[in-house]
Amino acid sequence: MKNLYIVSYEPDGEGAPYFFDFKWIPELPEFHYPTENPESGELIAKYRAVADVPQLNADWLPDHFLASEKFLAICDFCECSYVSRPVEILIEGKLAPNKKYHFFAATERLRAMDLEKSSFVLDSNLKIEVTDSKNQNYERIDKLVISSGINSNFFYFEEIHEVVCSEQFLIECVNRQIYGLAFKKIDGDYRYAPWDDF
Template identity: 55%
Template sequence: MKDLYIVSYKPDGEGAPYFFDSKWAPDLPAFHFPSESPVESTLSTRYHVTADTPRITADWLPDHFLASKRFLGICEQFVCSYISRAVDIDLQGAACGEAYFFFVPSERINAMNPEKSVFTLDENPKIDGSKSISPVYERIDKLEVSDDVESHLFYFNEIAEVACSTEFRDECIRKSISGLSFKMIDEHYQYAPWDDF
């Protein structure tokens, strides 16, 4: 089994804010990232973002579709599939000193080996899966990754998370990419999104 990591935003209340409002000009096209990527032709060539926060230093803010030039450099290094556009950011009236981009990973993979995994299919999906031909899982108690996964950064369809390879994670750590945490998908990992409801 190839080692994969779930990539998550790790706020610190400073350069990686817990929450902030932002306004995009022009507006971003509507898209539901868990089920689709934006259509590139609907995106502007450049955006202006007004962010209600005093500071941003995190290299990837997935909830805001923002990534730094340094993070995109690692994506380039590993030939990852993604969609990006240049962004100018104003932070509470002051220009952000760093280069940021609209960013979404665009590769979507069914990366689970169903023969070696233990799971329960969701017979009554709560999320509209009409745009996806993939089955919806109520829970996955044992997740075995398919041997043929070669991508370094992608949307892992079965668990609705962005995942990366060990090499990608190691390079992010080596280059001190900030604002991210990495959780290994190992024998203890379980996907149980409805357990808290």
């Protein structure tokens, strides 16, 4: 079984800003990423965008669907599935000087939890009844065991609603000094409990 890691944006308030306004020109087509991928045919060949920040150096900004060419090179090296389009980013009226960016979304979506070996509570508050066990939603997962045969290096893990990566992908990010990312290993201490903070 592969080790998997949740990949998340790690802001530092400088080149990886905490919060900032970001305007796509033209607007991106609408899609709800937790349940669907953007349709490649609905994207135009190239975008522009305005970022209300003094600087931008992070290599992957998932909330804004942005990734640097450096990050895309790792995805290509690890044979990951994604959709991308080049973006010219304006910062304080000028083109972003440090990196070239792309619209980016991981397009491989997997249900990667071993149902027999994991321990979980199904979500009983769904508005729509789900009869297919492969499409269940989870209120919490107390023990998450990865299914055997999961060989992907970067994908959307549907049960926990997170983008995850393999150890190979993580090592490439470290070796190539990818900036603005954090990695959390899915191990025996991992718990999926999205409602615990409410």
